[in-house]
Amino acid sequence: MLYRYSPDKYPLEGLEENYCRNPDNDEDGPWCYTTDPNQRFDYCDIPECEDECMHCSGENYEGKISKTISGNECQSWNSQTPHAHGYIPSKFPNKNLKMNYCRNPDGEPRPWCFTTDPNKRWEFCDIPRCSKYATPPPTSGPTYECLKGKGENYRGKVSLTVSGHTCQRWSEQTPHKHNRTPENFPCK
Structure with missing residues:
Protein backbone atom coordinates (compact mmCIF):
# COMPACT_ATOMS: atom_id res chain seq x y z
CA MET A 1 0.00 0.00 0.00
CA LEU A 2 1.37 3.41 -0.93
CA TYR A 3 1.18 6.20 1.62
CA ARG A 4 0.56 9.71 0.39
CA TYR A 5 2.66 11.22 3.19
CA SER A 6 6.16 9.81 3.57
CA PRO A 7 9.56 11.22 4.63
CA ASP A 8 10.74 11.00 1.01
CA LYS A 9 7.89 13.15 -0.31
CA TYR A 10 7.81 15.57 2.65
CA PRO A 11 11.38 15.90 3.99
CA LEU A 12 10.68 19.14 5.91
CA GLU A 13 7.65 17.91 7.87
CA GLY A 14 9.49 15.91 10.55
CA LEU A 15 8.03 12.58 9.47
CA GLU A 16 10.45 10.45 11.48
CA GLU A 17 9.80 7.33 13.55
CA ASN A 18 6.07 6.98 14.27
CA TYR A 19 5.45 10.43 15.73
CA CYS A 20 2.20 12.34 15.27
CA ARG A 21 2.54 15.15 12.73
CA ASN A 22 0.38 17.43 10.61
CA PRO A 23 1.99 17.42 7.14
CA ASP A 24 -1.20 18.53 5.38
CA ASN A 25 -2.21 21.29 7.85
CA ASP A 26 -5.34 19.34 8.79
CA GLU A 27 -7.62 21.62 10.83
CA ASP A 28 -8.13 18.80 13.37
CA GLY A 29 -4.41 18.74 14.19
CA PRO A 30 -1.64 16.13 14.20
CA TRP A 31 -2.38 12.58 13.11
CA CYS A 32 -0.61 9.38 12.10
CA TYR A 33 -1.19 6.22 10.10
CA THR A 34 -2.11 3.49 12.59
CA THR A 35 -0.87 -0.09 12.96
CA ASP A 36 -4.52 -1.25 13.02
CA PRO A 37 -5.37 -2.72 9.59
CA ASN A 38 -8.98 -1.59 10.07
CA GLN A 39 -8.14 2.07 10.71
CA ARG A 40 -5.86 3.81 8.20
CA PHE A 41 -5.16 6.91 10.29
CA ASP A 42 -6.26 8.63 13.48
CA TYR A 43 -5.80 11.98 15.18
CA CYS A 44 -3.48 12.24 18.17
CA ASP A 45 -4.30 13.46 21.66
CA ILE A 46 -1.71 16.18 22.21
CA PRO A 47 -2.02 18.66 25.10
CA GLU A 48 -2.38 22.33 24.26
CA CYS A 49 0.65 24.53 24.86
CA GLU A 50 0.35 26.67 27.95
CA ASP A 51 1.14 30.22 26.83
CA GLU A 52 0.50 31.94 30.13
CA CYS A 53 2.96 29.91 32.14
CA MET A 54 6.68 29.30 31.89
CA HIS A 55 9.01 26.33 31.95
CA CYS A 56 12.41 26.53 33.60
CA SER A 57 13.43 30.20 33.80
CA GLY A 58 11.09 31.27 31.02
CA GLU A 59 13.75 31.47 28.31
CA ASN A 60 11.21 30.09 25.83
CA TYR A 61 8.16 31.91 27.24
CA GLU A 62 6.02 33.23 24.36
CA GLY A 63 2.91 34.37 26.24
CA LYS A 64 1.33 37.80 26.24
CA ILE A 65 1.73 38.92 29.85
CA SER A 66 2.96 42.52 29.80
CA LYS A 67 2.81 43.64 33.44
CA THR A 68 5.52 43.41 36.07
CA ILE A 69 5.31 41.94 39.57
CA SER A 70 4.38 45.34 41.00
CA GLY A 71 1.83 46.03 38.25
CA ASN A 72 3.90 48.31 36.01
CA GLU A 73 3.08 48.21 32.31
CA CYS A 74 5.95 46.93 30.15
CA GLN A 75 7.68 49.20 27.65
CA SER A 76 7.59 47.98 24.05
CA TRP A 77 10.85 46.24 23.08
CA ASN A 78 11.17 48.40 19.95
CA SER A 79 10.81 51.62 21.97
CA GLN A 80 13.65 53.55 23.58
CA THR A 81 11.47 55.61 25.93
CA PRO A 82 11.32 56.02 28.79
CA HIS A 83 14.33 53.66 28.94
CA ALA A 84 17.00 53.37 26.26
CA HIS A 85 18.31 49.79 25.92
CA GLY A 86 20.15 47.43 23.60
CA TYR A 87 17.46 44.76 23.23
CA ILE A 88 16.39 45.77 19.73
CA PRO A 89 14.09 43.04 18.30
CA SER A 90 15.83 43.07 14.91
CA LYS A 91 19.21 42.43 16.60
CA PHE A 92 17.81 39.49 18.59
CA PRO A 93 15.44 37.70 16.17
CA ASN A 94 15.56 34.43 18.16
CA LYS A 95 14.47 36.05 21.45
CA ASN A 96 10.87 36.74 20.36
CA LEU A 97 10.95 40.35 21.60
CA LYS A 98 7.44 41.22 20.46
CA MET A 99 5.20 44.08 21.50
CA ASN A 100 5.70 44.78 25.20
CA TYR A 101 5.49 41.16 26.33
CA CYS A 102 7.60 39.86 29.20
CA ARG A 103 10.63 37.89 27.97
CA ASN A 104 13.88 36.45 29.28
CA PRO A 105 16.47 37.23 26.60
CA ASP A 106 19.48 37.12 28.92
CA GLY A 107 19.10 34.11 31.23
CA GLU A 108 17.67 35.87 34.29
CA PRO A 109 15.76 33.72 36.81
CA ARG A 110 12.45 34.63 35.12
CA PRO A 111 10.98 36.81 32.32
CA TRP A 112 11.18 40.58 32.76
CA CYS A 113 10.69 43.81 30.85
CA PHE A 114 11.66 47.47 30.80
CA THR A 115 8.82 49.41 32.43
CA THR A 116 6.88 52.47 31.30
CA ASP A 117 7.64 54.00 34.74
CA PRO A 118 10.51 56.48 34.22
CA ASN A 119 11.71 55.76 37.78
CA LYS A 120 11.85 51.95 37.41
CA ARG A 121 14.10 50.80 34.53
CA TRP A 122 13.13 47.10 34.53
CA GLU A 123 11.35 44.54 36.66
CA PHE A 124 10.56 40.83 36.73
CA CYS A 125 7.13 39.69 35.58
CA ASP A 126 4.82 37.49 37.61
CA ILE A 127 4.42 34.49 35.32
CA PRO A 128 3.42 31.19 36.93
CA ARG A 129 5.37 28.02 36.28
CA CYS A 130 3.62 25.49 34.04
CA SER A 131 2.15 22.45 35.72
CA LYS A 132 4.26 19.33 35.86
CA TYR A 133 1.75 17.76 33.44
CA ALA A 134 2.34 20.37 30.74
CA THR A 135 4.45 19.49 27.75
CA PRO A 136 8.00 20.42 28.69
CA PRO A 137 10.05 22.64 26.41
CA PRO A 138 12.48 21.00 24.02
CA THR A 139 15.79 20.22 25.68
CA SER A 140 18.67 22.44 24.75
Whole structure:
Protein backbone atom coordinates (compact mmCIF):
# COMPACT_ATOMS: atom_id res chain seq x y z
CA MET A 1 0.00 0.00 0.00
CA LEU A 2 1.37 3.41 -0.93
CA TYR A 3 1.18 6.20 1.62
CA ARG A 4 0.56 9.71 0.39
CA TYR A 5 2.66 11.22 3.19
CA SER A 6 6.16 9.81 3.57
CA PRO A 7 9.56 11.22 4.63
CA ASP A 8 10.74 11.00 1.01
CA LYS A 9 7.89 13.15 -0.31
CA TYR A 10 7.81 15.57 2.65
CA PRO A 11 11.38 15.90 3.99
CA LEU A 12 10.68 19.14 5.91
CA GLU A 13 7.65 17.91 7.87
CA GLY A 14 9.49 15.91 10.55
CA LEU A 15 8.03 12.58 9.47
CA GLU A 16 10.45 10.45 11.48
CA GLU A 17 9.80 7.33 13.55
CA ASN A 18 6.07 6.98 14.27
CA TYR A 19 5.45 10.43 15.73
CA CYS A 20 2.20 12.34 15.27
CA ARG A 21 2.54 15.15 12.73
CA ASN A 22 0.38 17.43 10.61
CA PRO A 23 1.99 17.42 7.14
CA ASP A 24 -1.20 18.53 5.38
CA ASN A 25 -2.21 21.29 7.85
CA ASP A 26 -5.34 19.34 8.79
CA GLU A 27 -7.62 21.62 10.83
CA ASP A 28 -8.13 18.80 13.37
CA GLY A 29 -4.41 18.74 14.19
CA PRO A 30 -1.64 16.13 14.20
CA TRP A 31 -2.38 12.58 13.11
CA CYS A 32 -0.61 9.38 12.10
CA TYR A 33 -1.19 6.22 10.10
CA THR A 34 -2.11 3.49 12.59
CA THR A 35 -0.87 -0.09 12.96
CA ASP A 36 -4.52 -1.25 13.02
CA PRO A 37 -5.37 -2.72 9.59
CA ASN A 38 -8.98 -1.59 10.07
CA GLN A 39 -8.14 2.07 10.71
CA ARG A 40 -5.86 3.81 8.20
CA PHE A 41 -5.16 6.91 10.29
CA ASP A 42 -6.26 8.63 13.48
CA TYR A 43 -5.80 11.98 15.18
CA CYS A 44 -3.48 12.24 18.17
CA ASP A 45 -4.30 13.46 21.66
CA ILE A 46 -1.71 16.18 22.21
CA PRO A 47 -2.02 18.66 25.10
CA GLU A 48 -2.38 22.33 24.26
CA CYS A 49 0.65 24.53 24.86
CA GLU A 50 0.35 26.67 27.95
CA ASP A 51 1.14 30.22 26.83
CA GLU A 52 0.50 31.94 30.13
CA CYS A 53 2.96 29.91 32.14
CA MET A 54 6.68 29.30 31.89
CA HIS A 55 9.01 26.33 31.95
CA CYS A 56 12.41 26.53 33.60
CA SER A 57 13.43 30.20 33.80
CA GLY A 58 11.09 31.27 31.02
CA GLU A 59 13.75 31.47 28.31
CA ASN A 60 11.21 30.09 25.83
CA TYR A 61 8.16 31.91 27.24
CA GLU A 62 6.02 33.23 24.36
CA GLY A 63 2.91 34.37 26.24
CA LYS A 64 1.33 37.80 26.24
CA ILE A 65 1.73 38.92 29.85
CA SER A 66 2.96 42.52 29.80
CA LYS A 67 2.81 43.64 33.44
CA THR A 68 5.52 43.41 36.07
CA ILE A 69 5.31 41.94 39.57
CA SER A 70 4.38 45.34 41.00
CA GLY A 71 1.83 46.03 38.25
CA ASN A 72 3.90 48.31 36.01
CA GLU A 73 3.08 48.21 32.31
CA CYS A 74 5.95 46.93 30.15
CA GLN A 75 7.68 49.20 27.65
CA SER A 76 7.59 47.98 24.05
CA TRP A 77 10.85 46.24 23.08
CA ASN A 78 11.17 48.40 19.95
CA SER A 79 10.81 51.62 21.97
CA GLN A 80 13.65 53.55 23.58
CA THR A 81 11.47 55.61 25.93
CA PRO A 82 11.32 56.02 28.79
CA HIS A 83 14.33 53.66 28.94
CA ALA A 84 17.00 53.37 26.26
CA HIS A 85 18.31 49.79 25.92
CA GLY A 86 20.15 47.43 23.60
CA TYR A 87 17.46 44.76 23.23
CA ILE A 88 16.39 45.77 19.73
CA PRO A 89 14.09 43.04 18.30
CA SER A 90 15.83 43.07 14.91
CA LYS A 91 19.21 42.43 16.60
CA PHE A 92 17.81 39.49 18.59
CA PRO A 93 15.44 37.70 16.17
CA ASN A 94 15.56 34.43 18.16
CA LYS A 95 14.47 36.05 21.45
CA ASN A 96 10.87 36.74 20.36
CA LEU A 97 10.95 40.35 21.60
CA LYS A 98 7.44 41.22 20.46
CA MET A 99 5.20 44.08 21.50
CA ASN A 100 5.70 44.78 25.20
CA TYR A 101 5.49 41.16 26.33
CA CYS A 102 7.60 39.86 29.20
CA ARG A 103 10.63 37.89 27.97
CA ASN A 104 13.88 36.45 29.28
CA PRO A 105 16.47 37.23 26.60
CA ASP A 106 19.48 37.12 28.92
CA GLY A 107 19.10 34.11 31.23
CA GLU A 108 17.67 35.87 34.29
CA PRO A 109 15.76 33.72 36.81
CA ARG A 110 12.45 34.63 35.12
CA PRO A 111 10.98 36.81 32.32
CA TRP A 112 11.18 40.58 32.76
CA CYS A 113 10.69 43.81 30.85
CA PHE A 114 11.66 47.47 30.80
CA THR A 115 8.82 49.41 32.43
CA THR A 116 6.88 52.47 31.30
CA ASP A 117 7.64 54.00 34.74
CA PRO A 118 10.51 56.48 34.22
CA ASN A 119 11.71 55.76 37.78
CA LYS A 120 11.85 51.95 37.41
CA ARG A 121 14.10 50.80 34.53
CA TRP A 122 13.13 47.10 34.53
CA GLU A 123 11.35 44.54 36.66
CA PHE A 124 10.56 40.83 36.73
CA CYS A 125 7.13 39.69 35.58
CA ASP A 126 4.82 37.49 37.61
CA ILE A 127 4.42 34.49 35.32
CA PRO A 128 3.42 31.19 36.93
CA ARG A 129 5.37 28.02 36.28
CA CYS A 130 3.62 25.49 34.04
CA SER A 131 2.15 22.45 35.72
CA LYS A 132 4.26 19.33 35.86
CA TYR A 133 1.75 17.76 33.44
CA ALA A 134 2.34 20.37 30.74
CA THR A 135 4.45 19.49 27.75
CA PRO A 136 8.00 20.42 28.69
CA PRO A 137 10.05 22.64 26.41
CA PRO A 138 12.48 21.00 24.02
CA THR A 139 15.79 20.22 25.68
CA SER A 140 18.67 22.44 24.75
CA GLY A 141 20.76 19.45 23.79
CA PRO A 142 22.45 16.44 25.29
CA THR A 143 23.76 16.31 28.85
CA TYR A 144 27.16 14.94 29.79
CA GLU A 145 28.86 13.16 32.68
CA CYS A 146 32.19 14.66 31.56
CA LEU A 147 33.39 18.17 30.73
CA LYS A 148 32.53 19.33 27.23
CA GLY A 149 32.89 22.97 26.21
CA LYS A 150 32.28 25.25 29.17
CA GLY A 151 30.38 22.55 31.07
CA GLU A 152 26.92 24.13 30.64
CA ASN A 153 25.45 20.67 29.99
CA TYR A 154 27.48 18.80 32.62
CA ARG A 155 25.19 16.68 34.84
CA GLY A 156 27.72 14.46 36.62
CA LYS A 157 28.07 14.05 40.38
CA VAL A 158 31.46 15.60 41.22
CA SER A 159 30.99 17.82 44.29
CA LEU A 160 34.56 18.64 45.29
CA THR A 161 36.50 21.69 44.05
CA VAL A 162 40.01 21.57 42.59
CA SER A 163 41.36 22.88 45.93
CA GLY A 164 39.57 20.14 47.89
CA HIS A 165 36.54 22.10 49.21
CA THR A 166 33.13 20.43 49.40
CA CYS A 167 30.53 22.24 47.29
CA GLN A 168 27.66 24.04 49.06
CA ARG A 169 24.21 22.71 48.16
CA TRP A 170 22.47 24.92 45.58
CA SER A 171 19.36 25.01 47.78
CA GLU A 172 21.31 26.31 50.81
CA GLN A 173 22.04 29.95 51.64
CA THR A 174 24.87 29.30 54.12
CA PRO A 175 27.66 29.95 54.26
CA HIS A 176 27.14 31.87 50.99
CA LYS A 177 23.96 33.74 49.96
CA HIS A 178 23.12 33.56 46.24
CA ASN A 179 20.23 33.55 43.77
CA ARG A 180 21.31 30.47 41.77
CA THR A 181 18.71 28.32 43.53
CA PRO A 182 16.76 25.36 42.14
CA GLU A 183 13.62 27.55 42.33
CA ASN A 184 15.18 30.30 40.21
CA PHE A 185 16.89 27.89 37.77
CA PRO A 186 14.76 24.72 37.84
CA CYS A 187 16.13 23.26 34.60
CA LYS A 188 19.84 23.77 35.34
